[in-house]
Structure formats: structure tokens, C-alpha cells
Amino acid sequence: MEGDLAHIGAGIAAIGSGLAALGVGNVAGNYLAGALRNPSAAAGQTATLFIGLAFAEALGIFAFLVSLLLMFAV
Amino acid sequence: MATETHDAAGVCVDAGGSALGMPQLCADWMPNQIFWLLVTLIAIYFVMSRIALPRIAAVLAERSGTITNDLAAAEELKNKAAEAEAAYDQALLDARAEAQKIVAEAKEEIQAELSVELEKADAQIAAKTAESEAAIAEIRAGAVKSVTAVAKDTAKELVAAMGTTVDAKTITAAVNARMKG
Amino acid sequence: MLRNKRMTRVAEEKAEGGLVFHPLDQFIVKPLFGDGPVHWYTPTNLTLWMAIAVLAIVAVFVLGSRGRAVIPTRMQSLGELMYGFIYKMVEDVTGKDGVRYFPYIMTLFLFILFSNYLALIPMSYSPTSMIAVTVILGFGVFIAVTILGFVKNGTAFLGLFWMSDAPLFLRPIIAIIEVISYFVRPVSLSIRLAGNIAAGHVVLKVFAAFAAAVVISPAAILGIIAIYGLEILVCGIQAYVFTILTCVYLKDALHPAH
Numbered sequence: 461m462e463g464d465l466a467h468i469g470a471g472i473a474a475i476g477s478g479l480a481a482l483g484v485g486n487v488a489g490n491y492l493a494g495a496l497r498n499p500s501a502a503a504g505q506t507a508t509l510f511i512g513l514a515f516a517e518a519l520g521i522f523a524f525l526v527s528l529l530l531m532f533a534v
Numbered sequence: 535m536a537t538e539t540h541d542a543a544g545v546c547v548d549a550g551g552s553a554l555g556m557p558q559l560c561a562d563w564m565p566n567q568i569f570w571l572l573v574t575l576i577a578i579y580f581v582m583s584r585i586a587l588p589r590i591a592a593v594l595a596e597r598s599g600t601i602t603n604d605l606a607a608a609e610e611l612k613n614k615a616a617e618a619e620a621a622y623d624q625a626l627l628d629a630r631a632e633a634q635k636i637v638a639e640a641k642e643e644i645q646a647e648l649s650v651e652l653e654k655a656d657a658q659i660a661a662k663t664a665e666s667e668a669a670i671a672e673i674r675a676g677a678v679k680s681v682t683a684v685a686k687d688t689a690k691e692l693v694a695a696m697g698t699t700v701d702a703k704t705i706t707a708a709v710n711a712r713m714k715g
Numbered sequence: 716m717l718r719n720k721r722m723t724r725v726a727e728e729k730a731e732g733g734l735v736f737h738p739l740d741q742f743i744v745k746p747l748f749g750d751g752p753v754h755w756y757t758p759t760n761l762t763l764w765m766a767i768a769v770l771a772i773v774a775v776f777v778l779g780s781r782g783r784a785v786i787p788t789r790m791q792s793l794g795e796l797m798y799g800f801i802y803k804m805v806e807d808v809t810g811k812d813g814v815r816y817f818p819y820i821m822t823l824f825l826f827i828l829f830s831n832y833l834a835l836i837p838m839s840y841s842p843t844s845m846i847a848v849t850v851i852l853g854f855g856v857f858i859a860v861t862i863l864g865f866v867k868n869g870t871a872f873l874g875l876f877w878m879s880d881a882p883l884f885l886r887p888i889i890a891i892i893e894v895i896s897y898f899v900r901p902v903s904l905s906i907r908l909a910g911n912i913a914a915g916h917v918v919l920k921v922f923a924a925f926a927a928a929v930v931i932s933p934a935a936i937l938g939i940i941a942i943y944g945l946e947i948l949v950c951g952i953q954a955y956v957f958t959i960l961t962c963v964y965l966k967d968a969l970h971p972a973h
Contacts, residue, residue, distance in 0.1 A: 507804075507807075507808070507959055510952065510955060510956055510959065511956065511959060511960065511963070513952075513956075514907060514952075514953075514956040514960070515903075517907070517911070518903050518906065518907040518910075521906060521907055521910030521911055521914060522906065522910070524910060524914050525906065525910050528556060528739075528913075528917070529556065529559075532553070532555055532556050532739055533555040533556045533559060546743070547743055551740075551743075552737040552739075552740045552743075553737060553739045553740050553742065553743050556739055556742075557739055557740075557742035557743050557744065557845075558742060558844070558845055558846040558847070558909065558913065559846065560744075562752075562753060563744040563753050563759075563847070564847040565754075565755035566744060566753050566754065566755050566756075566757055566759055566761070567744065567761055567842070567845050567847040567848050568755075568847055568848070568851050569755045569756060570759070570761055570762045570765055571765070571842070571847075571848050571851055571852075572851070573765075574765040574766075574768065574769055574826060574842075575822060575823075575826060577769050578768075578769055578772055578822045578825055578826055579818065579819070579822045581769070581772065581773055581776070581777060582772075582776065582818055582821055582822055582825070583818040583822075585776075585777050586776035586777055586780065586794070587798070587817075587818055587821065589777075589780050589783060590776070590780055590794060590795055590798045591798075592783070593780060593783050593784070593785070593787070593791070593795070594795065594798070594799075596783075596785060597785050600785050
């Protein structure tokens with residue numbers, strides 16, 4: 461029953477998506493905190509915000525990918 | 535083994551038509567995807583670089599030119615409006631001064647007329663007053679005379695009633711003395 | 716073997732008669748005409764949706780701006796909006812000399828954006844969820860930028876990895892880390908795009924399968940609506956992120972000093 465082990469692995473890998481959520485929330489929260497302190501500088505940093513969000517989210521997507529691979533490709 | 539997987543669309547699909555593994559990782563489909571991706575990208579690139587982007591750039595340039603021109607025209611119009619406003623203000627001031635002058639003149643004229651009329655009226659009133667006073671004096675004199683006559687008569691009657699007789703001269707003298715007193 | 720195992724698993728699920736869902740079936744490449752094998756030149760459903768994307772781009776950018784109106788129509792102002800957005804991004808991030816590469820970046824952005832959004836139409840196909848497609852995009856950007864960096868700067872391009880303001884003994888370590896992160900760039904670029912889009916579509920399909928069960932179908936339908944809204948956001952953001960990262964890499968190639 462390797463299939464079942466793979467499913468368990470997929471479930472464990474899915475934890476990574478939640479961890480990525482922590483990262484994304486951290487980035488967005490810190491941006492918001494900074495933007496509220498200095499609203500005039502906020503507009504210039506939206507590009508940086510999105511890059512940061514993308515990097516944080518990409519790792520969650522990797523975890524999701526591992527999960528998918530375990531579910532459907534192993 | 536998997537004989538039925540080869541007969542249909544390809545090796546990555548089972549007999550029921552659902553995916554075997556991840557379709558994203560099916561190597562048999564990749565050349566197809568890559569080929570069509572390149573075709574699509576080249577098509578988009580040529581459409582954009584040959585037709586769309588120059589056209590939009592031209593439109594944007596034209597628009598910014600139009601906006602600049604319009605802004606200049608607006609500036610000119612604004613200056614004109616300011617000039618017109620200044621002229622208007624000046625005209626208003628002039629008109630106001632003129633009006634004040636006219637008002638002052640009219641006032642003066644009216645004042646002069648009024649004083650003449652007033653004088654005339656005063657003179658008339660004075661004449662009337664004098665006339666009236668004369669009439670009143672006359673009436674008063676008449677009244678005094680009548681009062682004296684009445685007083686003399688009354689005194690004579692009274693004296694007669696008392697039973698004494700006094701001559702008229704005495705009575706007149708007494709009444710006159712009383713009237714004066 | 717792998718396929719056999721998968722086959723038996725599917726067979727078991729069907730035999731159980733429970734919830735049967737195949738969230739990955741939406742990514743299957745099918746020939747448009749007939750049932751033959753998929754050769755590299757075969758027109759497939761992927762071809763169809765890429766062609767629709769091209770037609771949509773033509774509709775917005777060529778037909779929409781046909782009037783060349785100074786006061787734009789809706790379609791034309793949509794095109795001008797995207798043009799201005801990407802142009803400003805390229806100019807801000809890469810500087811004046813990066814504007815030469817604006818048509819290439821615009822092409823990438825439009826392909827990703829239109830593919831992402833067209834894939835949100837039910838029953839459609841999402842080319843940007845295929846690893847092969849995004850890997851070509853990502854590695855294309857990577858190779859082009861690297862070649863451009865060496866052509867423009869020669870060996871000075873290697874200064875990108877050598878932090879001259881770091882302490883001397885740390886520099887080799889930082890250089891190794893920088894080299895690794897440089898080579899991870901195309902991988903993360905392509906996996907991020909494909910992963911985001913594929914993940915969204917898989918989640919939608921899973922919720923759709925749950926909607927077949929009567930008890931939880933209201934919750935599942937609400938979930939589909941919520942995820943769909945999120946996907947609308949993600950599609951735009953992923954196109955934006957891919958484009959701005961391309962601009963950042965281009966800036967590194969043009970000005971490796973900082």
C-alpha cells in the first residue's frame with residue numbers, strides 16, 4: 461500500500477501551504493504597518509510588496525506541487 | 535500491461551479518458567505545447583510591435599500634444615478673461631463715479647429749487663400770518679368794544695336794579711377803569 | 716509500474732461508488748480534430764485557447780485602437796491602460812535604456828494575462844498552468860537576460876555576484892549564494908506561474924466535485940464563488956509579478972553594479 465503512504469506524504473506537504481500563508485501574511489502585515497506610519501511612501505513600494513508576496517507565495521506553491529506529485533504522479 | 539492506454543489520445547490518458555499522473559508532466563505533450571507557445575508568442579510579438587504599440591504610442595503622443603495645445607489655449611483664454619474682467623471693473627468704477635456725479639448734481643439742483651420754493655412759501659406764509667394777525671387784532675378790538683358796551687349796559691342795569699341812578703358818564707368811567715385794571 | 720498502480724487506484728475508487736473526481740483532467744491535451752496521437756504540430760485544445768488569447772489581444776489592441784481617437788473608446792482606453800502600465804513599469808524598474816525591450820515584455824505580459832483570464836471561463840483550457848509552457852517562458856527570460864548581460868557588460872556582468880561592499884572573507888560565500896539564487900530564478904519564475912494557476916483550477920474542480928454531494932453542495936458552491944474571486948485576483952497578480960520580475964532581471968543585466 462505505497463499509495464496510502466504517498467497520500468499521507470501529500471497531506472504533510474500541504475502543511476507547507478499554510479506556512480506560506482504565514483509568510484504572505486507577514487509581508488502584507490508589515491507593509492500595511494509601514495504604510496500606515498508613512499502613507500506618502502507607500503505608493504512607491506507596492507511593486508516591492510508584490511515581489512515579496514510572490515516570493516513568499518512561491519514556496520507555498522512548491523509545497524503544493526510536492527503534494528500534487530505525491531497524489532497523482534507517484 | 536497498459537495496452538489500452540496507447541490506443542486513445544496518448545500515453546498519459548487512461549481508457550476512461552482521465553489523466554494518468556499529472557498532465558503537466560506528460561512528456562509526450564510537451565513538444566506540442568512548446569511549439570504552439572512559440573507560435574503564439576511570435577504572433578503576439580508581431581501584432582504588438584508592428585501594429586498595436588506604434589499606433590498606441592502615436593495616439594498617446596498626439597493626445598499629449600493636444601493636451602499641451604489645449605492647455606496653452608486655455609491659458610490664453612484665461613488671460614483674455616482676466617483682461618476682460620479688468621476692463622469690466624474699470625467700466626464699473628467709471629460708471630459708478632459718473633452716477634455719483636449725476637446724483638450730486640441732481641441733489642444740488644433740487645436743493646436750489648427747493649430753497650427758492652421754501653423762500654417763496656415762507657414769504658407767502660409770512661404775508662398770510664400778517665394778514666391773519668391784522669384780522670385777529672381787528673376782531674379783538676371789535677370784541678373789546680362789544681364787551682365794554684355790554685359791561686356798561688350790564689352795569690347800568692345792575693345799578694338800576696339796585697335802585698340808584700348814576701349818570702352814564704360815571705358808569706363808563708368805572709367800567710373803563712375796571713377793563714383796564 | 717506507475718501507470719498500472721494509478722489505474723488500479725482509479726478502478727478501486729469507481730468500484731466504491733463514492734465521490735469520484737479527477738481535478739487534473741482539465742489539463743489533458745486533446746487533439747482538436749479526431750483522436751490521433753498528439754504530435755508536435757497537432758492543433759489541440761491548447762492551440763485553440765492560445766489562438767483565442769491572440770484574437771482577444773488583437774481585438775483589444777488592434778481593433779480597439781482602430782479609430783486612433785484622441786478621446787478613446789472603452790476598448791482603446793483598456794489597451795492604453797495596459798500599455799501605460801507596462802511602459803511605466805519598464806521605465807521605472809530598468810531605466811531609460813530598458814525601454815528598448817518594452818515590446819518583448821509587453822508580449823510576455825499580454826500572453827500571461829490573457830491566458831490566465833481566458834482560463835477562468837468555464838470549460839476553457841489554461842495554457843499557463845502547463846509546466847512546459849511556463850518553463851519555456853521562464854527559461855526564455857533567463858537565457859535572454861543572461862546573454863544580454865554578458866553582451867552589454869562583458870565579464871563585468873559577473874560583478875553581480877561579487878558583493879564589493881561585504882566583508883572580504885564573506886564575499887566567496889555570498890557569491891555562491893548569489894549564483895545559486897541566480898539559477899533558481901527561472902525555476903521559481905516558471906513554477907510560481909504554473910503552480911498558482913494550476914492550483915487555483917484544481918481547487919475549483921475539487922469544490923465542484925463536492926458540489927455533487929447534496930449535503931455540502933451549498934457550502935461547496937459558496938466555496939467555488941470565493942475561490943473564483945480569489946482566482947481573478949491571482950491571475951492579474953501573477954501576470955504582474957512575472958512581468959515585474961522580468962523587469963528586475965533585465966535591470967540586473969543592464970546595470971549589474973547595483
